[in-house]
Amino acid sequence: AQRVTQPEKLLSVFKGAPVELKCNYSYSGSPELFWYVQYSRQRLQLLLRHISRESIKGFTADLNKGETSFHLKKPFAQEEDSAMYYCALSGSLIQGAQKLVFGQGTRLTINP
């Protein structure tokens, strides 16, 4: 079964503090994992993907296949990071199609 679990629905930290949003997955094949973000009154947009191994807006995420995790981290939170964050994996369908399987999301609030 393809499943993504985000154990925290709400996460609140102070500005300047480190942030870690947890994501665990279940997938029998070799997963492709993503973090999507939705800022207030904006559409869902890609934040980063594990194959790129890049840092976007100071966020990084490392795929840990042993722990089946893809936690999102930022060393120093900023107020503009307040948003809804979704972890997702790309799961295979027949005929080569791909679908995204999303977690329930974590609402991150950065307090001044």
Place this chain on the structure above:
Amino acid sequence: ETGVTQSPTHLIKTRGQQVTLRCSSQSGHNTVSWYQQALGQGPQFIFQYYREEENGRGNFPPRFSGLQFPNYSSELNVNALELDDSALYLCASSTDRDRGSGGNTIYFGEGSWLTVV
């Protein structure tokens, strides 16, 4: 701007009615997927269309159907609406390569809020 527009933004329907939601993708985006996002949940995959044919389907009944047109627009149709169909419906498009896998970017529209009463 991602170039993915959806209409209408909000609508209210009565149980048992039918609804059509529309999506207009960027030129060249010949793969479109639809997702249902219930309140407090992550988006759930409904189905995907590639070059005007259904290319994969999630765990949704046949009363959820779709169409994709040559002009990069698409529709989601839901028949015999139920109260549990109340949700945000998202359209997502991508280019031909890998049909939306990690190799390319998937662009989401702002969604259509459907309320069934």
